[in-house]
Amino acid sequence: MYDCIIIGSGMAGMTSALYLLRANKKVLVLESESIGGQIASSPRVENYPGYKSISGVELTSNLYDQIEELGCGYEFEEVLNIESVGDKKVVTTDSNKYEARAVIIATGCKYRRLNLDREDEFIGNGISFCVACDGAFYNDKDVAVIGGGNSALTIALDLINNTKSVTIIQDLDKLTGEPINVEKITKNPKVKIHYNSKVLKYIIKDDEFKGLVINEAGVEKEVLVDGIFVSIGTIANTKPFTNLKKDQWNYLLADEGNQTSEEGIFVAGDCKSKRIRQLTTATSDGTIAAISVLNYLKRFE
Numbered sequence: 004m005y006d007c008i009i010i011g012s013g014m015a016g017m018t019s020a021l022y023l024l025r026a027n028k029k030v031l032v033l034e035s036e037s038i039g040g041q042i043a044s045s046p047r048v049e050n051y052p053g054y055k056s057i058s059g060v061e062l063t064s065n066l067y068d069q070i071e072e073l074g075c076g077y078e079f080e081e082v083l084n085i086e087s088v089g090d091k092k093v094v095t096t097d098s099n100k101y102e103a104r105a106v107i108i109a110t111g112c113k114y115r116r117l118n119l120d121r122e123d124e125f126i127g128n129g130i131s132f133c134v135a136c137d138g139a140f141y142n143d144k145d146v147a148v149i150g151g152g153n154s155a156l157t158i159a160l161d162l163i164n165n166t167k168s169v170t171i172i173q174d175l176d177k178l179t180g181e182p183i184n185v186e187k188i189t190k191n192p193k194v195k196i197h198y199n200s201k202v203l204k205y206i207i208k209d210d211e212f213k214g215l216v217i218n219e220a221g222v223e224k225e226v227l228v229d230g231i232f233v234s235i236g237t238i239a240n241t242k243p244f245t246n247l248k249k250d251q252w253n254y255l256l257a258d259e260g261n262q263t264s265e266e267g268i269f270v271a272g273d274c275k276s277k278r279i280r281q282l283t284t285a286t287s288d289g290t291i292a293a294i295s296v297l298n299y300l301k302r303f304e
């Protein structure tokens with residue numbers, strides 16, 4: 004039996020693993036896709052303390068090497084269910100069942116995408132989701148924000164001071180964010196808004212991102228920008244965890260020690276109900292969950 008099973012090998016899950024392994028615990032990480040989670044798709048990270056600039060792959064590979072050296076168990080399997088049986092947790096995957104004293108859920112979330120041709124190639128190089136992550140790459144440049152809800156307007160307002168222009172592409176006939184944000188956006192001369200507009204494709208020339216083709220109320224138009232921020236929502240990867248309490252957007256609720264609504268099941272990172280989803284908050288959550296697990300395990304000594 005494992006001391007702790009960690010579901011997800013993003014920065015949150017691997018940080019938890021690091022803390023538990025250094026305390027000599029037997030740990031298994033289960034990952035359904037690939038090592039590193041979301042950040043592995045980013046070519047440039049410039050806000051992770053200690054690195055001026057590092058690729059997501061290098062950052063997560065370093066952390067993986069660190070936990071592997073400490074003897075971490077690791078399997079590529081998708082977790083389908085966690086069950087509490089007496090004082091054990093039984094974790095069922097697509098191919099196995101495992102037992103542990105405690106579980107940390109670190110399954111992250113996904114940004115909704117436009118799902119257009121060549122999207123994967125330009126994520127981090129023209130296509131962004133998070134202004135705290137990539138906003139600084141667009142100082143004095145033209146950008147577009149896709150979406151007209153509150154998150155999109157917050158991104159537009161964050162970008163407006165340092166960029167040359169911000170173009171909002173909204174599929175409805177109005178912006179749906181908070182009235183105060185709508186007012187700030189609509190009154191700002193650097194902002195242009197295309198209502199009733201859908202993005203049809205990306206404009207790529209000489210392998211560089213150059214903008215969008217949109218359909219605005221039946222008319223095709225080109226929007227030439229250096230980069231876009233897609234803000235059409237996120238999806239929490241929490242579907243398998245049906246017994247645990249979640250917020251209205253399906254993110255897992257937890258106490259201050261990152262324990263979920265069930266004793267012995269903890270949560271870390273972007274799948275937790277919280278306001279800020281960043282690498283540093285993911286690793287911070289991973290630390291808190293791991294230390295809470297260490298305290299929880301004391302009852303079995």
Ligand SMILES: Cc1cc2nc3c(=O)[nH]c(=O)nc-3n(C[C@H](O)[C@H](O)[C@H](O)COP(=O)(O)OP(=O)(O)OC[C@H]3O[C@@H](n4cnc5c(N)ncnc54)[C@H](O)[C@@H]3O)c2cc1C
Pocket residue numbers: 010011012013014015016033034035036037038039040041042044045047048049050051080081082083109110111112114126127132133135136137240243271272273274280281282283285
């Ligand atoms: C393109 C991009 C660029 C970004 N840039 C920055 C940046 O510059 N700075 C910054 O601070 N933040 C950035 N972020 C945000 C940052 O990546 C996340 O906040 C952070 O990586 C979240 O880590 P996590 O471990 O919580 O989740 P994730 O990285 O989402 O990892 C979760 C892992 O769990 C796995 N998983 C999900 N469900 C299951 C299951 N049922 N069974 C097994 N495994 C499962 C997933 O496959 C995934 O590998 C960026 C995000 C993206 C998408």
